Amino acid sequence: MTEPRSTDAARPLHVALLGDMVVRNLPRLRAKADFPIEIACVPNAASAAERDAAIRGADAAVVNAFPWPATDARGLRLVQVQGAGWEKVDTACLPASTTVCNAFGHVRAAAEYALMTMLMWTHQWKAVEDAFRGGSWAWSGSVGGPFRDELNSRTVGIVGLGHMGREIAARVHAMGVRVLGCARTAPADTSAFDHVYPLAQLDAFLTQCDFVILAIALVPETTGLIDARRLALMRRGAVLVNLARGPVVDERALYEALTGGTIAGAVLDVWWRYPDASDPSPRPSSLPFHTLPNVMMTPHSSQWTEQMMDRRWDMIVSNLRRLHRGEALVDVVRAGQ
Numbered sequence: 001m002t003e004p005r006s007t008d009a010a011r012p013l014h015v016a017l018l019g020d021m022v023v024r025n026l027p028r029l030r031a032k033a034d035f036p037i038e039i040a041c042v043p044n045a046a047s048a049a050e051r052d053a054a055i056r057g058a059d060a061a062v063v064n065a066f067p068w069p070a071t072d073a074r075g076l077r078l079v080q081v082q083g084a085g086w087e088k089v090d091t092a093c094l095p096a097s098t099t100v101c102n103a104f105g106h107v108r109a110a111a112e113y114a115l116m117t118m119l120m121w122t123h124q125w126k127a128v129e130d131a132f133r134g135g136s137w138a139w140s141g142s143v144g145g146p147f148r149d150e151l152n153s154r155t156v157g158i159v160g161l162g163h164m165g166r167e168i169a170a171r172v173h174a175m176g177v178r179v180l181g182c183a184r185t186a187p188a189d190t191s192a193f194d195h196v197y198p199l200a201q202l203d204a205f206l207t208q209c210d211f212v213i214l215a216i217a218l219v220p221e222t223t224g225l226i227d228a229r230r231l232a233l234m235r236r237g238a239v240l241v242n243l244a245r246g247p248v249v250d251e252r253a254l255y256e257a258l259t260g261g262t263i264a265g266a267v268l269d270v271w272w273r274y275p276d277a278s279d280p281s282p283r284p285s286s287l288p289f290h291t292l293p294n295v296m297m298t299p300h301s302s303q304w305t306e307q308m309m310d311r312r313w314d315m316i317v318s319n320l321r322r323l324h325r326g327e328a329l330v331d332v333v334r335a336g337q
Helices: 026-032 048-056 107-122 125-133 161-171 199-206 228-233 251-260 306-325
Strands: 014-020 037-042 060-061 076-081 099-100 155-159 178-183 196-200 210-212 239-242 267-268 295-297 332-334
Touching: 014 026, 014 048, 014 306, 026 037, 026 306, 037 048, 060 306, 076 306, 107 125, 107 161, 107 210, 107 267, 107 295, 107 306, 155 161, 155 199, 155 239, 161 178, 178 199, 196 199, 199 228, 251 267, 267 332
Parallel strands: 014 037, 014 060, 060 076, 076 099, 155 178, 155 210, 178 196, 210 239, 239 267, 267 295
Antiparallel strands: 099 332
């Protein structure tokens, strides 16, 4: 937590909402704010002058990204990121006095997604459903179809034991699987894990897992963490589930591991390419992952639920309330000086 300077409780808190993805949540902010507030909305189409004016007059800004050198942000005490990832906030663009915080709320949905996809994989749901929809009873026990697996016979390993990693562990532990964790810092409560490895022992951890779930933050030390050498350490029947960030995994190494049979498959919800103004619908990789039958792929949507966004704005409004009252901020990723 960090302590902002005290403020006048009668004075409205001036908040700038920057970007379309944030501005669309204006009704949530208005409904949840129980303190005096004035709001400036800055959509993507706003001019640089309009954006700078909103920042200049703001005590706080809610953002998905902050890549602009602010011409005058001396009064900006808080940059509140709407999500957990804050790599798109260029802190060099902010005064040293500005605190940067992030917000969670996505971990329940992401944990359900992880559990859902592992169940779909072990029960071969897609192949069974496609075949039966096409008129075939080949997978049915009534005609002596092939057996499938159950998740409860597997070992699930989770890399990164922050909010999301711990929530996933709690869900899969309830399924009766063996749960391993691997992280730079072990959580205080390890009751959902059979064993927790330090990140320095990632190699030994990987050799034991049927599913490897990535939930670790993208920082310089974790970029390319799962490379060709580490993919080769995994079991041939193992499945990689990436819920972290695309660049945590070496893109070409993963493609070659999937096409060459080094691992059995992958569940990919995060990618190396995303839409932008120049290309609103790109392929998510320079490589044709979409052609591979052993890949389940979704467009970074594992956490995208109505409930997730409502929880996030509960957290965001709580921090804005704290700022207005001069109380300690939470979920600080960079403390103001």
